[in-house]
Amino acid sequence: MTEPGRAPRLSAAAATAFTWQAQAALVPAAWREPIYQIDSPEHREVFRQNSRYLGRRLDFTPADCPPRFGREVAWFVWLCATDQIGKIEPAYLRWCCEAISLACQSHTREHGHAPESITDMSSSMLLRHALLAYQTRNKRLPPLNTRRSITHLIEHLHLYLSVRCTDRSWWEHDIWDLRVDPRIPQREHEPSHDMAARLGGIEPVWLREGVRFWLRVSITAELLRWSSAVERSRMAARHLGRFLTATGHLTDPVLADDPAQLRMVFTDFAAWLRSPEASARPDRRLTGTAIEATVSQTQVFYTFMVDHADEAAAATGIARWGA
Incomplete structure (x- = not known):
């Protein structure tokens, strides 16, 4: 989500221990759940102002997933705001969270238990479910630019969660x-x-x-x-x-x-x-x-x-x- 050619302004999150507990503790109470009114003063700087979503509170909590999943999405949105990583298109965030929900259900069926974190599922798995969801709704695959946009969002959310919210060393990541x-x-x-x-x-x-x-x-x-x-x-x-x-x-x-x-x-x-x-x-x-x-x-x-x-x-x- 970082704008090309510009290094992000790093917040305290970059200097805090890279564990979920430490990172989650940094998030202010008002940002701990993924519920936003995108045109409100506190949220308009992190969301693109899509006219279809103005004037109402939107809940991006992935359905039928452990509570932590919603908090992980909220952490990422908060980080985008505080580190000025880039603006989020609400339609793509909703689509991303739908994919997270579908992937979680698939993981649960396959393994007999729900994943503990979004990072327990690969970004490629999330993207696969996003494309399947689009195809089911529209009876066709998404256009190339649309696919690039959802891929960009899913990969960045997954990467930031994987790096900043786990205790793995930097070289262990792919x-x-x-x-x-x-x-x-x-x-x-x-x-x-x-x-x-x-x-x-x-x-x-x-x-x-x-x-x-x-x-x-x-x-x-x-x-x-x-x-x-x-x-x-x-x-x-x-x-x-x-x-x-x-x-x-x-x-x-x-x-x-x-x-x-x-x-x-x-x-x-x-x-x-x-x-x-x-x-x-x-x-x-x-x-x-x-x-x-x-x-x-x-x-x-x-x-x-x-x-x-x-x-x-x-x-x-x-x-x-x-x-």
Whole structure:
């Protein structure tokens, strides 16, 4: 929800312990339930003034969900207001809460108990239910811009709740966003603050956890600038991970025990990068410069993991990184 190109003004919420109890305690009594009149003086700065919703109190509490769900929605709205993250379209918030309710019911049927928090369900699950709800109402899928808007809202609500309201370390999350998580080491005036590193799409799992360790150490030790760390995560997802998956290297970081065989793997990787498979568009292959940079980054990654083998095995929980 943060406006592009502008870092948010962080409130006391960013300096408070990242647990649900600590964050919920910050919310003033008048903001603890998701019930708003969007054109009232206290709410108009956080809501877009949709004419269909003016002049009445609106309850956005997700139906048939544990009470905490409503308070989590209310916390997010309050945070948007206090941190000036961005204005919320009430129609999309209502749709988002409908999706939360449907996802909660689905989770309960599948697991035999209700989830304790919205974060017990993935953002992709929430989005799936949002799209199904739209299709059921309108007998068609939403237009592209509408889908982008609801995706943006759901992902931001889920990300802020996941980061600010759990006690997980910053590197344990699959999305590293400087605007959401001030614990991530960064320069005082980071020019690339609006770039996010996304680790969730990196497959196989052993590669994702290896990249997580590599980038965590590199960022903390200032071995990489933030923009470089983001680019490394993209490289792992778009190229190295896809190559490893396509060639069956799904379970073991040790790609080959014999040095000659290992060199052949990297030769095959370079050849794959020159093929149409490596490009998002078959008619536009990777340039020689891009291929060279990708191979170089991959070599740096593996050299780092070899040099820190024991620490990598301990941090990732994958013993073969220490082989």
